[in-house]
Structure formats: C-alpha cells, structure tokens
Amino acid sequence: MSPISAETFLTTPEAVAQALNIPVEPLRAVHVVYPLRISTYYLNLIQQHGLPLWKQAVPDLSELTDTVGLTDSLGEESFSPVPCVVHKYPDRALLLVSNQCAMYCRFCTRKRKVGKPEMAVDDAALTQGFQYLSNTQCISDVLISGGDPLMLNTARLEWIIRSLRAIPHIVTIRIGTRVPCTLPLRVTPKLAAMLKKYHPLYINTHFNHPAEITPEAQQACTYLAEAGIPLGCQTVLLRGINDSPAIIKELLYSLIRIRVKPYYLFQADQAKGTAHFRTTVDTGLSIMRELIGHVTGMAIPTFALDAPGGGGKIPLTPEYITHKGDTLEFTNYKGEPYSYPNWIVS
Ligand code: SF4
Numbered sequence: 145m146s147p148i149s150a151e152t153f154l155t156t157p158e159a160v161a162q163a164l165n166i167p168v169e170p171l172r173a174v175h176v177v178y179p180l181r182i183s184t185y186y187l188n189l190i191q192q193h194g195l196p197l198w199k200q201a202v203p204d205l206s207e208l209t210d211t212v213g214l215t216d217s218l219g220e221e222s223f224s225p226v227p228c229v230v231h232k233y234p235d236r237a238l239l240l241v242s243n244q245c246a247m248y249c250r251f252c253t254r255k256r257k258v259g260k261p262e263m264a265v266d267d268a269a270l271t272q273g274f275q276y277l278s279n280t281q282c283i284s285d286v287l288i289s290g291g292d293p294l295m296l297n298t299a300r301l302e303w304i305i306r307s308l309r310a311i312p313h314i315v316t317i318r319i320g321t322r323v324p325c326t327l328p329l330r331v332t333p334k335l336a337a338m339l340k341k342y343h344p345l346y347i348n349t350h351f352n353h354p355a356e357i358t359p360e361a362q363q364a365c366t367y368l369a370e371a372g373i374p375l376g377c378q379t380v381l382l383r384g385i386n387d388s389p390a391i392i393k394e395l396l397y398s399l400i401r402i403r404v405k406p407y408y409l410f411q412a413d414q415a416k417g418t419a420h421f422r423t424t425v426d427t428g429l430s431i432m433r434e435l436i437g438h439v440t441g442m443a444i445p446t447f448a449l450d451a452p453g454g455g456g457k458i459p460l461t462p463e464y465i466t467h468k469g470d471t472l473e474f475t476n477y478k479g480e481p482y483s484y485p486n487w488i489v490s
Pocket residue numbers: 244245246247248249251252253254255258290291292322
C-alpha cells in the first residue's frame with residue numbers, strides 16, 4: 145500500500161465510530177462543520193495509548209460550543225497579499241501549499257480552512273505566490289506550510305521548492321509538517337534525497353506527546369536528519385494532553401533522542417472550536433520553571449504565545465529577576481537568591 149492511498153485514512157464518522165466503538169452521532173455533528181481525517185497509523189496509536197492521542201484526533205462536541213474562539217485567530221487573512229502567502233514579519237513569509245493533512249488535529253489554528261475546498265491551492269495561486277515572493281526583496285526566509293506540505297506528491301513539492309530556490313534573495317526554506325508524527329511512512333529515502341538538493345532547508349515537525357515518538361517516527365526523522373536537514377519541533381500546550389511538567393519533560397527528552405531539537409512550546413491559539421484545549425499561560429510558565437535549569441538546554445523550547453489578531457509571537461519566560469538596579473537580584477532555577485553587579489567600570 146502506498147503511504148498516501150485511500151486506505152491509509154479514516155475519513156468518515158462511520159469509519160471512526162466503528163474503529164473506536166463509539167456513537168456516530170456526535171462525530172457526524174462535528175463533521176458537518178469541521179473536517180475529519182485520522183491515519184490508520186495514528187488510529188493504532190490511539191488504540192494503544194488512549195486519551196492524550198484520542199483527544200487530538202477524534203471530533204468532540206465541545207468544538208461546537210466554543211463561544212470565545214476567533215475564526216481567524218492570528219489575523220492571517222489581513223496579512224495575506226495574495227491567496228497563498230501570509231507576510232506578517234519583516235524578513236519571512238508563509239507559503240500555504242496544500243489544504244490536506246494526514247490528520248485533522250482537533251486543536252488546529254487553521255481549523256477554519258484546512259481540509260476544505262476553499263483552501264485548495266492550484267498552480268495559478270502558487271505562481272502568484274512565487275511572483276509576490278520574488279518581487280518582495282526583504283523576504284529571505286520562506287516557511288512552506290498548509291495544511292501539510294508533505295501531503296503533496298514528491299514531484300509537486302520539488303517543483304515548489306525549486307521555484308523558491310530560483311529566487312535569489314530567499315536564503316532559507318523551512319517546511320512545517322506533522323507528517324513525521326501522523327504519517328511517518330510518507331517520509332521515504334526518495335523524499336529525503338529530493339529535499340537534500342535544496343539546502344539550506346529546515347524542517348519543523350510537530351509532536352505533542354511522548355507516545356507519538358515511535359520507531360516509525362524515529363525512522364522518518366532519521367531519513368531527514370541523515371539528509372542533513374536540521375529538525376525542530378513545535379509543540380502546542382494542550383489541556384488534558386500534555387499540560388504537565390512530567391509529560392513535557394518526557395517529550396523533550398524523546399525528541400532529542402530522535403535528533404529533533406525542541407523549538408517552540410506554544411500557548412494554544414484562540415482558534416474557534418478549540419477552547420476546551422486551552423490552558424492558562426500560568427500553566428505553561430510553571431512548566432517552563434520546571435524545565436529551565438533542570439533539563440539540558442538543548443531540549444528547552446521557547447514558550448510563546450501568538451498574539452491574537454496578528455500581533456506576532458511573544459516569548460513567555462518565568463520571572464527570575466527580583467530587583468533591577470545597580471545590582472541585579474534574581475533567583476536561580478532552584479529558587480535560591482543571587483545577585484550580579486549591573487554597572488560598567490569606567
Ligand atoms: S497537521 Fe497541522 S495544519 Fe494540519 S490539522 Fe494538524 S495542526 Fe492543523
């Protein structure tokens with residue numbers, strides 16, 4: 145079976161209800177509003193590990209009762225000069241290349257459009273995107289995202305990357321993908337060999353729970369790492385899934401074991417239909433306090449919040465400084481007080 149054939153996925157409420165032995169009606173109600181797809185690979189993980197993975201994948205009626213969520217929580221549409229480009233920051237832009245994902249995560253920020261026909265990206269839209277990026281000299285870094293870029297066939301993905309590489313001012317190309325987590329068999333030596341031709345190329349994966357770090361995920365990351373691709377991970381802090389220091393610690397150690405550098409731990413966005421996943425910022429800060437100084441710095445992500453309305457990413461760090469003046473007073477990771485002379489010798 146090809147890694148992306150119809151049999152690779154469950155896409156109907158009936159198929160999911162049957163596989164998990166649950167009532168179909170709630171699934172149907174949610175599916176009217178939001179798309180549904182679970183890879184058979186991830187289904188298997190749900191069956192082995194239960195709730196933390198179940199909640200990420202299986203539609204829940206809470207998605208329909210969110211009264212505080214925002215449809216376009218990051219204000220992406222207002223930073224979109226052409227349909228498949230989001231240009232919010234000075235030197236970088238997002239290129240949205242696909243509306244497909246191997247799994248439609250229930251907490252997704254782009255829940256409003258992933259998996260829906262109106263987000264489909266055709267050649268004309270991509271050509272318009274390349275044109276915009278080519279005409280905008282300040283952009284040196286492009287993040288290829290979606291949906292999931294690795295859901296495209298390898299030839300089409302190569303056409304996109306080659307087109308970006310042909311733009312002289314684009315230095316770094318990044319791919320944001322959840323496929324190493326949700327459909328790792330899609331990552332093949334052939335895919336890695338293609339990607340290897342376009343360095344400097346970086347990949348940001350997305351793992352949220354240690355149970356997602358499987359031998360298959362490790363193999364996928366090994367193919368990519370051995371193609372010289374630096375791998376990062378963007379994790380979302382999710383209530384009832386990974387909102388404890390012990391789980392996040394285990395995830396971080398597991399990631400560096402498979403050669404993936406934890407990059408961001410995100411406070412969950414305020415996307416409509418995801419309120420039941422959100423923690424308070426204090427939860428994230430207290431997790432960071434248990435990580436910084438206690439866990440190797442290599443494994444420490446930046447905890448950040450993406451400001452609603454397009455304000456951009458704001459790093460969130462526990463407070464260590466207790467007094468700022470000629471002497472800086474602070475506590476260390478154990479809570480012990482220290483000071484440092486905060487002046488220069490003239
Ligand atoms: S893979 Fe990423 S873009 Fe796709 S549904 Fe999951 S979080 Fe959203």
